[in-house]
Amino acid sequence: MDYAEHREPLLPFFPSSPYSNGWMLHRSLLPETSRQRIADVLEEQSREFGAGRKASDNIEALRRGANAVVTGQQVTLLGGPLYTLFKAATAIRKAHDASAAGHPHVPIFWLASEDHDLAEADHVTFPSRHELHTLKLRMPEGAVVSPVGGLALGDAIQRVVSEAAGLLEPGPVMEALEEFYQPGERFSRAFGRLLSRVFEAEGLIVLDASSRECHALGAEVLRQAITSAEVLHNALIERDKLLVEHGYHSQVLVTPQSGLLFLIDAETGARLPLKRVGGRSGSGEFAAGRKNYSESALLEILEKEPERLSPNALLRPVFQDAILPTSAYIGGPAEIAYFAQSQVLYERMLGRTTPVLPRLSATLIEPSAAELLHRHELALTDVISLRPEELAVRLGARAMPIESKRKLSATGKSLEAELDELTAYMGSLDEGLGRSALVAASKMRYQMNRLRRLSANYQLQREASLRRHADSVALALFPDHHLQERLIGAAWFLSRYGEALPSLLVEHAAQECPGHKAIFL
Known part of the structure; x- marks a missing residue:
């Protein structure tokens, strides 16, 4: 939070500010032979991932001297959570902005395929109308300590894809999941093919650096x-x-x-x-x-x-920037915090520290949820700060007849004024009496608030739709008390909004002020 709010570098942990565009001027020290070798690797993998012409053009630009805006993530089931898209969209937008300013850059998504934490990668969550559904892939015993990216999907993937088909909209995205997530396919290749397909028009380059060639480059x-x-x-x-x-x-x-x-x-x-x-x-x-x-x-x-030999979480970004001409890395909150530690490794091993920029962070608001927010005069912050039952009470309070609201308001204000005057008077007579008066006044205020809640709950009982509205908007925008971007699978939104969604996210990733935003679909 401190890093994101500072317009000056938060030294000594970060050498630059997220508000600075100085990263665009980065001069890569990557040897020419290394640049050509990594370009060869990217070219070969882009064919394997089925990337389009735009990605090939970007690889050629990198071969000719363009730098990279890099982001990355552990490979996860069916494309992982929504923030996967936010990371890629931010890297694409920053690379575009740098290129438009006369400093050629290309976007690269680094598949963290060497991570061995299968428990973080073997599931995905999709919503239905009234609840959340977590689809989990059961892997063979003993696979949990191996790098996830190299694991082969078993027959169980067919069940998971079938369950996903019951929750996602039919169309190109569902067809891509059925095509890419097949028994025998590797975790990393399925993930890379999906990501390449989703951002084909934007030319996202996808890299799996677990190969011998990449490790030799970062030796x-x-x-x-x-x-x-x-x-x-x-x-x-x-x-x-x-x-x-x-x-x-x-x-x-x-x-x-x-x-x-x-x-x-x-x-x-x-x-x-x-x-x-x-x-x-x-x-x-x-x-x-x-x-x-x-x-x-x-x-x-x-x-x-x-x-x-595989780098850990602190060394991984340093290893990454030893084999890529990275000008900036796009990270989430935890990754940015990692950089405060990794910075000492950067300086001692590479002689410089790569600037890290916050990814787009947002809640996607569909038309049905937007209509409920408007009807009940709610903001996204209301949904995030209140539990569904508290939100329902607020809707009930707002739905009360105007006469009830006036009487409760007038009584409340009168009670406050009288209690303030009375407790002050009691305190002037005796300190102990004043304390007793404050305790009694607190109980009276509690009963007044209880009366407000009872009135709101009565209204909820009369209008059952208010409870449904509260539950619906909470499920859509703050599911299970989590930010939507961290819980809901990206494939769910992609299946509903198709190729228009990636370009919309790239547009919103131009944000100059780091922070969470509401994007109305």
């Missing part, structure tokens, strides 16, 4: 994470102390044994944290699972099988 960062583990660990510890001194906290816990890498086990495929033995990297000893590895053994793995 120097992985090497430093091994050979400079002590220095980097100490820098993170000092940064954590500084965060606490400024009243903040660390997003990623750094312990004495913490390292910056995971190791993919050669036999099981498990993604295991690579820990510093005894908290001492100077010993050159690391441990993953039950096995110990010397520094030289890890460097040999890096040389021969670099894809087996």
Whole structure:
């Protein structure tokens, strides 16, 4: 919040402000050979993901020297939550704005396919008229420790897609889900194909960096994470102390044994944290699972099988910007907070810190919900700040006959005036008597408010539609007490609004003032 509200850099954690366009002037230090190699990778993957001509043109622009606005996310079931679209739309818009200003940029979506937290990726939530439905993919036992992106979808995906068909509108999006999410398909490829299809007209480039080629391109960062583990660990510890001194906290816990890498086990495929033995990297000893590895053994793995070394949440953006000509990264609130820690890694490993910009954050308001907001004189903030039952009471209070409202208002004002005068008088007579008067006055005010609630509830009973309206608007705009963007699957809105939705989000992502907004559809 502090970062998003500051027009000056929130030093020392962030070298730039979200209000600055200085990132557009970034001069990439990516070697020309590396630029051509990553362009080759992107070109090959764009064909695999079925990307269109616009993405190919953007890859060619990157090959010729354009920089990148990058965003990313863990690969999740059926396209994941709504903020997936917001991230991509923001990267597209920022790249467009920079290019229009004479600084060529292209948008890239980084698939965080190496993440092993299957519990965050194996489900998606869609609403029906009266409730939420969470579709969950049951994966084989033992798959939970492997990188999610490489997992193959089993026969259970057919059940999930069938359930989705009962909740989503028929059309191109549902057809794409049926085409991409098939038994035997990998998590990351299905996700990448869907994202490429949704933003085909905008030329979004999608990258899965889990390959040997990408890890070889970022080998120097992985090497430093091994050979400079002590220095980097100490820098993170000092940064954590500084965060606490400024009243903040660390997003990623750094312990004495913490390292910056995971190791993919050669036999099981498990993604295991690579820990510093005894908290001492100077010993050159690391441990993953039950096995110990010397520094030289890890460097040999890096040389021969670099894809087996996987960066953790703090190192991932540094690794990313070692292989891409990144000018700015588009992140959500938690990711931006990560950067306050990662900044020390950036400076020591790359000699610079990539600016991070807030993604579009919004609640999409469909016409039916907009009509209810207008009819009952509600704002989005009312829906977010009140529980559905409280919202219903407010609707009941507003629906009361004008005469009832006048009598309650007049009585309330009269009671307040009388109580203020009486408690002041009692207090002037005796301090103890004054305290007793305040307690009694509080009880009277409570009873007056109770009378207001009873009147509102009576109106609710007379007009049953008010309760339905409160529940409906809460489900649509603040489902299950969560921001809509974090809970509802993107595919639900895409199935209803089609290709018009991505372009609308790109338009709204031009926001100059970070914050949550209401977008009326």
